[in-house]
Amino acid sequence: MTNKNNLLAGELERLGISRRTFLKFCTSIGSVMALSPAQAAVMAEKLVTVKRQSVIWLSFQECTGCTESITRSHKPSLESLIFDFVSLDYHHTLQAASGHAAEQAREQAMHDNQGKYILIVDGSIPIKDDGVYSTIAGMTNLDMLQQVAKDAAAIVAVGSCATFGGLPKASPNPTGAVSVSDIVHDKPIINIPGCPPIPVVMTGVLAHVLTFGIPELDSMGRPKAFYGDSIHDRCYRRPYYDRGQFAKSFDDEGARKGWCLYELGCKGPITHNACATVKWNNGTSFPIQSGHGCLGCSEPDFWDAGGFYKALSTGTNSPGQWATAALAAGAAAGLASAYLNKSSKADAEKDHQPVTLEDMGGKS
Amino acid sequence: MNEIELLNWARGPGLAYATAIMFFGLSIRVIEILSLGRPEELAEVRDSGVRDGWLMILKRSLPEVRHWKYITASYIFHIGLLVVIFFFIPHTHLFRDVFGIFWGGWPNYIIDFFTVLSIAGMLYTLVARFYDPARRILSKMSDYLAWLVTFLPLVTGYMAFHRLGLDYTTMLAVHILSVELLMIAIPISKLTHVVTFTMARWYTGSNQGRRGVRS
Ligand code: SF4
Secondary structure (H helix, E strand, C coil), rough: CCCCEEHHHHHHHHCCCCCCHHHHHHHHHHHHHCHHHHHHHHHHHHHHHHHHCCCEEEECCCHHHHHHHHHHCCCCCCCCHHHHHHHECCCCCCCCCCCCHHHHHHHHHHHCCCCCCEEEEEEEECCCCHHHHEECCCCEEHHHHHHHHHHHCEEEEEEHHHCCCCCHHHHCCCCCCHHHHHCCCCCCCEEECCCCCCCHHHHHHHHHHHHHHCCEEECCCCEHHHCCHHHHHCCCCCHHHHHHCCCCCCCCHHHHCECHHHCCCCCCHCCCCCCCHECCCCCCCCCCHHCCCCCCCCCCHHHHCCCCCCCCCCCCCHHHHHHHHHHHHHHHHCCCCCCHHHHHHHHHHHHHCCCCCCCCCCCC | CCCHHHHHHHHHHHHHHHHHHHHHHHHHHHHHHHHHHHCCCCCCCCCCCHHHHHHHHHCCCCCCCCHHHHHHHHHHHHHHHHHHHHEEEHHHHHHHHHHHHCCECCCCCHHHHHHHHHHHHHHHHHHHHCCCCCHHCCCCHHHHHHHHHHHHHHHHHHHHCCCCCCCHHHHHHHHHHHHHHHHHHHHCEEEEEHHHHHHHHHHHHHHHHHHHCCC
């Protein structure tokens, strides 16, 4: 018989969380993920009976922001319950063990839960020069990812580094940083981009994986429930955009009136994430609400897509310089061709031999 | 390549190459034309031709009663196109970025109105070109292509703004790419008239003036 302590039901009991509160939690996660109330109830039913899931969390070239995001809520929230409930068998920052003991824990978890554990990755993987730029316990990130991914049931790539290569991949990408999906091709991979991702998005996806399996993903492997709409689609400043009312600086009248931040570089129109609906810090606010444009952190290469404070309609690499250089080069080429035209005309005139009547056999 | 990479390419290398090709091509063409000079006047020159040059620029820009429908449609689409290109707020930021000058834009509903007008005007000119026997005979493939590369940015821009068709990121990328196609076509097709129309008119007018024909 399954030990109740191994089920979420046991954890709920231990924490003194009532069934009603738990149901409310599931409904709220469900509504964020656009599940129907019936599905949310099913999720609740299923969650209480799922077994403690083994999770191995690998951190590669990253800043620990993703871990901070998921663990640093002001008070222990119901959202973090799922995270507390999983059996986090390996995580550099959070585990007590270190050195050989830590690596042993990883190997043990891989062995005990072969084919069943979930692998969470944050950080990009450097592959240049045989991956020497980031190693853990003498093993390159590349080797460790391949080794752990081999027997994982599914992989969750958390944060823009693991999903798209992230800041380490920014031009000129000195370490040859790549994403998880650039390396692993034979496992289901769920991408949860963001720099960092929203905590409830991470826990919501985990809850979905534990109950219904892999959620529906978009073409970039992101769960549609959270990344289906753009920030702009759900932005409360959208009416100002539609009317063409834009703040011109961060402290002009438009900014104070809460007008659209497009001209100040907002990348909301091309950024898919749930910030505008779920928000941050327990639903307090999100960048645009605090008066700053969206940086587009949940989209690939956002760091190389031109200035953060330049409008989306501008070019990413100084077309002005190209225009000036091209004008000058065109002028030089035009003059050269004019000279050639002139000289071939002069040559033609010089070589011109008039035909006389005599030439034509007539009498002069 | 995903849609963001496509957009980043269009905003980055694509825009840079198209800008370079357009300015390079236009400056070669203008300088070459200027270097051709005038043929030697064999008769006595009667006038400097300056006045008639300017008059011709103006005159050829005025509407005519003849073919008034076609000319009106053509007017509408030219004016609409200019308004949309130079006064849609996101476009003004691009110009500020490239040329360093900013003239502010017009509200979206005005731009929207002119976009629809331009699209309608262009469609009319296409239909007229096709159904009028004389125009049809005179039209070559290159005329239809010139029409198409001008039409595409208008339609894709309209669709991107109204979130029609493909997802916004892809639509925006397609719009920018279609503009780049137009930029490349400008120096190598009859669309060079965006800069040479004044030169050509001035030349015709002043030539006539020098020979004593009033514009
Ligand atoms: S602030 Fe950004 S996301 Fe919001 S409406 Fe303006 S451009 Fe769109």
